Amino acid sequence: MDVDVIVVGAGPVGLMLAGELALAGVRPLVLEKYPRRREVAKAGGLGGRILELLDHRGLLDRCEAACTGPIPAPRFPFGGVHVDLSRWDDTPMHALPLPQARLERLLEERAGELGVEVRRGHEVIAVRQDDTSVTVDVRGPDGDRRLVARYLAGCDGARSRVREQAGVAFPGVTYQEVNRLAQVALPETVVIRDDGGIEVPGADVIRAGFTQTETGLFGLGPADDSRIVSLFTTEDETTEYDDDTAMTVTEVRDSVRRVLGVDLPLGEATRLSRFTFHARHADRYRAGRVVLAGDAAHLFPATGVAINAGMLDAVGLAWRLAAEIHGHAPAGLLDTYDDERRLANARTLLHTRAQVALRRGRDAAADALRELFQELLQDEPASRRVGALLAGADVRYPVPDADRHECAGTFVSDRVLPTGEGRSRVAASMRAARPVLVDLADRGDLREAASAWRDRVDVVTARTGERVADAVLIRPDSYVAWAAPVGEPAERAVPALRGALTTWFGDPGDAV
Known part of the structure; x- marks a missing residue:
């Protein structure tokens, strides 16, 4: 074997997976087909559950230090309306403005600290597997070569070569629309109003938020101190754009003119991104010794969720792969990755498809639906529920004996506990x-x-003064595998704990 796990793709998902594997004592090798890190704007930040997980790994402070701006108030787009969570304490959804290129640099630095090798300019050409290994044909700067590993992880995006070579179907739909997102300065000729709207010479006031027109959707976010605003357009188009060709300010301005009918003066841009929406879900995340994560496994038709879901895939996969490689994984452990992450990502696919319905409707009935939905979001239970959907925080994994305790299968959010060494x-x-x-x-x-x-x-x-359980068994991905009800006698709690330990972490026979 050349390495334990070959990870294909040096995006956030692949780098997160490699770092997690290295933490678990596994030898990963990351292969990336592009010779250098791409600077084309893609994801603009992180949000939801992944931020808590990064905190658990000690990475959140590094991410916050790399942010390009202040952490925004929890107010998020949802299918042409906004979900405002700023009114509620302890909201389930927060965001961190961290462009993908910066995140990739941070995760690659961390992977390097853990001894991970990243080989750029190495493209996977073919994949073969048997009962004990995966063989990968790779084309690199020095020619073709063959690598052998115990497992292969496809984190190589929507057009995944790994998924294709493994014979995994990727059913779903591609929406014939083009979305453009820009953070761009407005010249002094444009008046920025106190309510967040703008006044353009020769045109009506353009209000903040979303505006539906007969030709598409226009979005305007509030300006910061340097007069930079966020602009968003959606148009039905069949044009196929090269993902590596950067969008220009002129392209944004032309799109605004087509959608809104206004010639909007624009200055220098700090972010320009163009993308097409898909709703696709791989019919399995595992094919023998080949596993999938991130966009190789799922595509969502809305912004702000894909990178978070993919990095959570990586964390859920890594500890299971490590257990298999170290030889103490119980039977079927790796299959639970597919079970759990497909469940979580199906929820994300559900709400992003619902956003499509809200966003694409352009008649009076669709306007009424958006207005009614916005009214419902004024109620705390409704807005919290949608916030949990956006955060990926509404999932409870199906664990054995889950009815023994309400915490079983849930994520362990951070809390402060007194210990013998302080807090x-x-x-x-x-x-x-x-x-x-x-x-x-x-x-x-x-x-x-x-x-x-x-x-x-x-x-x-x-x-802790008011405990919810006598003990909690937490998996490496920060989900509760088992919990002992308060006061449960030893004759019940001890066998239950041993059962949970065996179920998730294998037989204890060779422990010391």
């Missing part, structure tokens, strides 16, 4: 990407039961 966050226990049993009630019986897995499961003792 420590749960997030700090997840830095190493290892399973953790958090004992909240000084349960020596449970700590003793977990000691047989000490080679692969950490134990943390904590104290």
Whole structure:
């Protein structure tokens, strides 16, 4: 074997996966067909659950330091309307303005710190597999060569060569529309109003938010101190654009003119992005020793969700692959990656398809639907529910005996817990990407039961005044595998914990 896992694609998903694998003691190799990191604007930031996960890995501070602007208020586009979560405390959805190119640099630096090799200018040509390995034919700067690994991870995007070579179907639809997103300065001839709208000479006032017209959708975001606004247009088009050809300010201005009928003066741009929407879902995330993550596995017809979902795929996949490679994975563990992430991404596909229906309707009935939906979002339960959908925070994974405790299958959000060494966050226990049993009630019986897995499961003792459980077993992806109800007797709690440990982390026979 040349390496344990070949990761194809050095985007955020592939780099996140490689870093997670390295944390788990696995040797990954990242192959990227482009010779250098692309600077063409793509995703503009991160949001939702992935931010909590990055905090658990100790990466959130680095991401925040790399931001291009202040963290915005939690107000998000949703199919031609806005979901305003700024009115509610403890909102489930936040965003971080971090352009994809900066994120990739950060994740590649972190991967390098963990010993990961990234080979650029190396394109996968063919894939073959048997019961023990995957063979990859690669074309690189020094010619063709053959690499062998135990597993191959396709993180190579919407046109995934890995998915194609593995014979995995990618059903769905492509919407015949082109979307353009720009962050651009407005000249002094354009008046910026207090309500966020703008006044253009010779035209009516253009209001902030979304405007539907007969030819498409126009969006205007508020200006910052340097008069930079966010502009968005959607038009029905059949033109095929080269993803590597950067959009220009002239192209944005022409699109605004077609959609809105206004000749809008534009200055220098800080971001220009063009994209087409798809709704596609691979019929499986695993084909033998080939696994898929990110855009290679799913495409969503809305902005702001794909990169978050893909990086969560990477975290959910890495610890399972590592368990397989280290030889202590229980039967079927890798299949649970497909089960869980398909469930989560199906929810994302659901709400992004709903956004298509809201966004594309251009008659009076569609206007009425958007108006009614916006009214419903004034209610806290409705806006919180949609916020959780956007964040990817509404999923509870199906774990064995989930009815024993309400926490089972849910994500462990950060909290502060007193410990013997002072106050420590749960997030700090997840830095190493290892399973953790958090004992909240000084349960020596449970700590003793977990000691047989000490080679692969950490134990943390904590104290809390109002605990929701006596102990919580947390997987490396920060989801609860098992929880002991408060006061549950040892004769029930101990066998249940041992069962959960075996189910997720294998037989303890060779633990020391």
